[in-house]
Amino acid sequence: MTDIDPVTLAVLKGRLEQIADEMDATLFRSAFNPIIAEAHDASHGLYDAQTGDTLVQGKSGLPIFVGAMSFAVRAVIEKAARDGDLEDGDVYIFNDPYEGGTHLSDFRLVRPFFRKGNIFCYLASVGHWHDVGGNVPGNYNPVATECFQEGMLIPPVKLFRRGVLQQDVIDILQANSRLPGSLYGDLHGQINALDLGMRRMTALLDEYGDETVAATLGELRRRAARMMAANIAELPDGTWSAEDYLDNDGIDDVPLRIALDLTIEGNRMRLDFSRSSPACAGPVNIALSTAVASVYVALKHLFTEVPANAGVLEPVETIIPEGSLLNVRAPKPVGGYTETILRIIDVIFCAMAEVAPERVNGCAYGTINALSLAGHRKGGGRWVMFSFFGGGHGGHPRGDGLNHGNAPISTATIPPAEILEAAYPVMFTQWALRPDSGGPGRHRGGLGAIYEIELLEEQADVFLFGERGKFPPPGVLGGGAGALNRFSYEQEDGAHIPPMVSKMVGIKISRGQRLHLETPGGGGYGPPSERAPEAVVQDVALGFVSRERALKDYGVVIDDDGKADLERTQEIRKAASS
Secondary structure, eight states: OOOOOHHHHHHHHHHHHHHHHHHHHHHHHHOSSHHHHTTOOEEEEEEETTTOOEEEEOSSSOHHHHHHHHHHHHHHHHHHHHHTOOOTTOEEEEOOTTSSOSSTTEEEEEEEEEETTEEEEEEEEEEEOSOOOSSSTTSOOTTOSSGGGTOOOOOSEEEEETTEEOHHHHHHHHHTOSOHHHHHHHHHHHHHHHHHHHHHHHHHHHHHOHHHHHHHHHHHHHHHHHHHHHHHHTSOOEEEEEEEEESOOSSSOOOEEEEEEEEEETTEEEEEOTTSOBOOSSTTOOOHHHHHHHHHHHHHHHOTTSOSSGGGGTTEEEEOOTTBTTSOOTTSOOTTHHHHHHHHHHHHHHHHTTTOTTTOOOOOOOOOOEEEEEEEOTTSOEEEEEEOOOBOOOOBTTBOOOSSBOOTTOOOOOOOHHHHHHHSSEEEEEEEEOTTOSOOSSBOOOOOEEEEEEEOSSEEEEEEEOOOSSSOOOOBTTOOOOOOOEEEEEETTEEEOOTTSSEEEEEEEETTOEEEEEOOOOOOBSOGGGSOHHHHHHHHHHTSSOHHHHHHHHOOOBOTTSOBOHHHHHHHHHHHHO
């Protein structure tokens, strides 16, 4: 069967997506650690039986995982071909970041789905486990110089053989974690998600037939490729360039360049990152699979109507030479991959701003601010708090950026203060929007946040892995940059700032001492002088923008009664433009 009618195609598309969504929900509801259960740092999908390419992804998980997972499934396919022992009921587990992974915290389970003795597709689950060993609790080690300092590295091995659980594999994993109970719960949540996916796929194929479902999967990919090519063809031919920087690699306080030359020729796009910095000593390197996955995520932000599968990348060529910090192999450290892929998305947005301004946003806050606190409770039990934090998103063609959102690599949520306080001996003494942090523009960037965390136990070690402490999130089309990232911590002699601004290990705090984090806002969209004075007045009334910045950034004068002085505002804006 090669043709499928539009109604059946639409129904099966929804049914297939629902399977991935249910797998997401199963893990979110059963995971032990808040990074999966609350923040939804996980993903599920269906993948091609021969190539490993993405067929269907869940809508609730992390898109960056879906892009990288095709490489992970391909690694399993290649290993099974070498070993010649793939059987129904096998499940592979691994976290190798150089074989379709991201960093060592993200564990992947890949299961072949057999139908009448043949593999119909693969099902896969990935989740961010709470602690997988290494030098730093929570595994974001900003001073790692090799992957062995970031956690245990597990190549693709069989967790199940013909449906039989290999308990010795679980024993090894638990022995290498500071939180073996959390690991055990998350692992079994992923196993259950795959089991559900198998049952749902069996029911779907029994109802519609293998041939019809296979034809649907093929057609969805072809349509995505055609739609992506058609969208590119509408853009002007030419080459556009953009570059941005990482603060440092945690080892050497030297900026690292992420550079892009974007070329459009007819219905094809080429993304050339060859001018980016070479591989560095510290953990902001990424593997090629991660870089390609971040390109996938950026393109899905720009071309939202294109179905989310491997067809998106068919008309797109990505060039990243070996030896670049965007294309490394073991044992180069890659633990801070989140910071680097956010910068890839930023430079794609900035390059596209001149090509298709109606599609782009100002850059988002550009760092997850991975913060770990770890210590021992009074009874001797170990606790490890790992979390990431929100910031402002960029202004966009239709309005202001989102205040206090999560990073654009995901659909994850920020763990609530109540959950973190219930799970760990900390108290949030402040959790608020950060005034004057959004980049000025016709459409203002969203606001970052202010977090203040007080320790309630006797002592804790603190580790920070962030970015945007030196290079703020850019605006586009004349929009201004968001505020810089700021972190400080209390000691007996007062507040201190990390020497490298956004990364540090070895911080020790005592009961009652606090950590203070101010996250960046998003970049603005369009010239600030084009923002309606009434909108600036509302920003000031809401506390988003101070009167001083209303005048400095927007040229808007606000009277004592809180209204805009339109005559003086017009004079100031006219003088500034002349």
